[in-house]
Amino acid sequence: MTLADARAVAPSLRTAPADPAADAEALAVLARWAGRYSPWTALDGSDGLILESTGCDHLFGGETAMLDDMAKRFGGAGITVRLALADTPGAAWALARFGDRPADGGAGIIAPPGGTMVRLAALPVAALRLDAETVEGLRRLGLHRIGELYRLPRESLGRRFGTEVMRRLDRALGRAGEPISPLLPSPEFRVRADFGEPIGAAGDIARTAGRLIARMAEWLAKERRGARRLDLAAYLAGGGVSVLTVGCARAMRDAGHWERLFAEKLAELDPGFGIDAMILAAPRTEPLAAAEPRLDRRAAPVDGLGRLADRLANRLGAGSVAMLRPGDSHLPERAERRVAPGVRIRAEGWPRTPPRPARLLTEPEPVEAVAGLPDLPPRRFRWRRVTHRVVAAEGPERIAPEWWRDMRSPGREPAATRDYYRVDCADGRRFWLYREGLYDAPVARPPRWFLHGLF
Structure with missing residues (x-):
């Protein structure tokens, strides 16, 4: 009925705006919390949880004690629950939603092993998780209880209602398997x-x-x-x-x-x-x-670098700590690759090069440089609106272009040769610059200067 009609019938009715997204999030939190009873927990629609508790009940003193503990803790959190334990997920679903409360006042319904067929016989056919149209069709035929389906021929039910009725019945009775997708894989x-x-x-x-x-x-x-x-x-x-x-x-x-x-x-x-x-x-x-024990009976050496990497990664985040390994390229921006700290790297894999800066820029930045021809180092350069005067320089270190990359990209402009210089400036800073292109090369574009790193 509408909210106005409901309030007319029950003036003290309490209402709240529906929030399906928040309900789903709260149910997921409950599913993770239910991991205290079993590592195999899953969501069941919008209002239920499924736990695979095989081998877990003894940790709580048995099945009855486990359900009592569940009811107590859910009740303490202000949540009303209906609990059932059975051989199959389908049977537990049916007993939790349609079964009668235990006469002894227990917290949940427990179907004894092998007793699923007897416990389900008196439940309505809706307990098989059938759609409303199928339930109504069964009732028109006088089939109100699950037990009334036991003695009917499968072929006649299949011709009238398809395979869904018998498939649901077989799953509830354990004749057919029913996969359950847990929130998290169960750790061994x-x-x-x-x-x-x-x-x-x-x-x-x-x-x-x-x-x-x-x-x-x-x-x-x-x-x-x-x-x-x-x-x-x-x-x-x-x-x-x-x-x-x-x-x-x-x-x-x-x-x-x-x-x-x-x-x-x-x-x-x-x-x-x-x-x-x-x-x-x-x-x-x-x-x-x-x-393996050492022959001199001393303890094996401790991987101090690995332990340091573990502590840093757990403090700063797994993606914040990495090691470098050689890349298949002479270009500085491609000469190194990030790998996890646990990867073993051979020291002999690194190429022998002149000193390189500890910090490379993400992308080389263009600078305005004044240098002698044809291949002398710059005398001064302007970077980020600041002019630097060079007092000493080392180089050049020539790095040829990767011609095979140009072959894979026919429409791409061919790369130019780079000449790298290590320069000391009057303010005491040291930079790594390179000239892209040669003055005597047969290209239309003149050489350009870039700053690539800082010492």
Whole structure:
């Protein structure tokens, strides 16, 4: 009915503007929070969650205790829920929405293993997630309950309603599989810590994180694997989950190094009303053999550069730290390529060149220069409206153009030879300039000067 008619019937009716986008975002937050019960969580439409809880209920004292804990925590957050646990997602969906509350006052409906057919028999056919038109068609035939479909021939239902009715029934009864797309892939390595009472002190949080890290390192050592990334999820008593992530340039299982990486992030964690549980997961692992002992019984050398790169990357962001490797080009702007810090680079791969500036401009900038002919260094030049007088210069370092690039682009103007100079100016600054083109070259365009780098 319209809002005006509704208020006429119930004057005390409370209303609020609908916000589907915010509802979907809130449901996604709940799905991530439900990861405390199972790493395999998924959204179910606009008002439901699906959890694959196989092998997880024993962590909470059994299925009944797990559902009781769910109801308690959802209720504490002001959310009313209907819970059901069954062999299949379709059966759990039907029992949660159409099943009767347990007579013993339990928090949810539990279908015993193998008892799905019996529990679904008394539910209406709408519990099979059929569209309204199909439900109405079944009711006109006198088929009101799911159990009434069990004894009907599949062929007759298929001729009248198509394959959808039997497909939904088979999925609910476990005769056909039903794929579930989780929000996040389930990590193979996952350790957790539960607390009888929420914790909030920084020391308690750090000690718990240290214990989880030690357990993870021990588990990875047994499996001969190392982790490239670790996710520490803190499930808050007030609802929601805070996830802290650290990454490593190379796969490792050094608990001490992981603790140092997490230390800065734990200082920024806001526990709110406390933390109910903490889960440490390793979503990215790689094979890692055990360290070979040295003959002199000394410890193996520590990769100090890699550990420094890890700390910088976790503080500044993964994309803010990189290493350089040689590129297949003599042009300075193409001579280096950014790679992740964990990539091993052979020292002999770098070409031997005259000194290069530590800072290259993103693009060479044109300058106005005065220089002697034909190939003398500049005596002065003007860059960014400032004139610089050159007192000393070294060069030229000649770099020929990459003629093969011109062959791949027939319509492109051919590149010119570059002569690079290192020049010292009267104000003490040192620049890297180059002249593009030669005065005696058979081209119509005269040579031009550019500034490419700063020492």
